Amino acid sequence: MLGRLPIAKMLAATVAMTAAISAVMLPIGWxxxxxxxxxxxxDDLLSVTIVVSAFFFSLVVVMLFYALWKFKAKPGxxxxxxxxxxxxxxxxxxxxxxxxxxxxxxxxxxxxxxxIEQPAENPLTVDVFSQQFAWSFGYPGKDNVWSEGxxxxxxxxxxxxxxxxxxxxxxxxxxEWRIKKDNVPGITTTAIVTPNRAGVYQLICTELCGFGHxxxxxxxxxxxxxxxxEWVGGLKEKVPQPLAESIVRDTEANPxxxxxxxx
Ligand SMILES: [Cu+2]
Numbered sequence: 001m002l003g004r005l006p007i008a009k010m011l012a013a014t015v016a017m018t019a020a021i022s023a024v025m026l027p028i029g030w031x032x033x034x035x036x037x038x039x040x041x042x043d044d045l046l047s048v049t050i051v052v053s054a055f056f057f058s059l060v061v062v063m064l065f066y067a068l069w070k071f072k073a074k075p076g077x078x079x080x081x082x083x084x085x086x087x088x089x090x091x092x093x094x095x096x097x098x099x100x101x102x103x104x105x106x107x108x109x110x111x112x113x114x115x116i117e118q119p120a121e122n123p124l125t126v127d128v129f130s131q132q133f134a135w136s137f138g139y140p141g142k143d144n145v146w147s148e149g150x151x152x153x154x155x156x157x158x159x160x161x162x163x164x165x166x167x168x169x170x171x172x173x174x175x176e177w178r179i180k181k182d183n184v185p186g187i188t189t190t191a192i193v194t195p196n197r198a199g200v201y202q203l204i205c206t207e208l209c210g211f212g213h214x215x216x217x218x219x220x221x222x223x224x225x226x227x228x229x230e231w232v233g234g235l236k237e238k239v240p241q242p243l244a245e246s247i248v249r250d251t252e253a254n255p256x257x258x259x260x261x262x263x
Contacts, residue, residue: 005066006066010062010063010066013058013062014055014058014059014062015055015058017054017058017061017062018051018054018055018058021050021054021057021058022050022051022054025050025054026047026050026051030046031043031175031176031178032175032176032201033176033197033199034176034178034197035174035176035177035195035196035197035199035201035222036176036177036178036179036193036194036195036196036197037116037194037196038116038177038178038179038193038194039176039177039178041112041115041116042112042116042178043178045108045109045112048108049105052101052104052105056101116192117192119158119160119192120157120158120194122157122158123157123158123159123160123192124141124153124154124157124158124159124160125139125140125141125159125160125162126138126139126151126153126159126160126161126162127139127140127161127162127163127164127239127243127247128151128161128162128163128164128172128183129164129166129239129243129246130163130164130165130166130170130172130183130205130216131165131166131167131170132167132168132209132210132212132216133205133209133210133211133212133213133215133216134148134149134216134218135149135151135203135205135216135217135218136148136149136243137150137151137218138239138243138244138247139232139235142232142233142235143238144238144239144244145232145235145236145237145238145239146235146237146238146239146240146243147235149218149219150218150219150221151203151218151219151220151221152220152221152222152223152228152231152232153193153195153220153221153222153223153228154195154222154223154224154225154228154229155195155196155197155198155222155223155224155225156194156195156196156225157194157225158192158193158194159192159193159194159195160190160191160192161181161190161191161192161193162188162189162190162247163181163182163183163184163188163189163190163191164183164188164243164246164247164250165183165184165185166185166242166243166246167185167209168185168209168210169182169183169184169185169207169209170182170183170205170207170209170216171183171205171206171207172191172203172205173203173204173205173206174193174201174202174203174204174220175201175202175204176197176199176201177193177195177201179191179192179193180206182207183207186249186250187250188247188250188251195222197222198222198223198224199221199222200219200220200221201220201221201222202217202218202219202220203217203218203219203220204216204217205217
């Protein structure tokens, strides 16, 4: 049965369709500029995933349309289909192949994640406070000064964002950094980013958190260390008491070392 299939032609059609889909999908800058050290690695992972997905999508579509065309009932043919009872080889194949694909994706993603989350020396710690529907930021290495709606970070230094949701789940996402992390009430979640391109970006909440979710954004400024120090030095307000308490509460509920890097 298998021997009579036009394998070479089907494979050629699959490869052509994979190339066409990839040619459309790969050049799209899905998340904008690459503005952190993680960006290139995550974009490579995304590109590999697109090509692999395009290949298997194409394979399924080619086989589907071949079957539709080849095995179509002739006009007037009212007979029943052949009774088929299982096919062990086929079932083993369609179990093994997806397992290998998923394990490959998991292994590759794990290695990228391990790589980009490798802690560096002398990181800067920034507390991130999320609430319906605003962001604010504390700098524990600089007397806990506080900034509302505007986040500044120095270039070339690893930043550890310690996130503290005040009400419901929010999610921290700066597309240009490629990093996204949920903020969960009651625990501290951490995102590690090393910004390497100066610019003004947007922090976007990506967890539907209520009526004002779409407006829950903050300005992000990545700048040379001297300019960062000047900005952080100009902050006068301290982290308000309820927010400071939430750090303690989160840390007790989920005790992870909350090292405070100097600003
Ligand atoms: Cu939200």
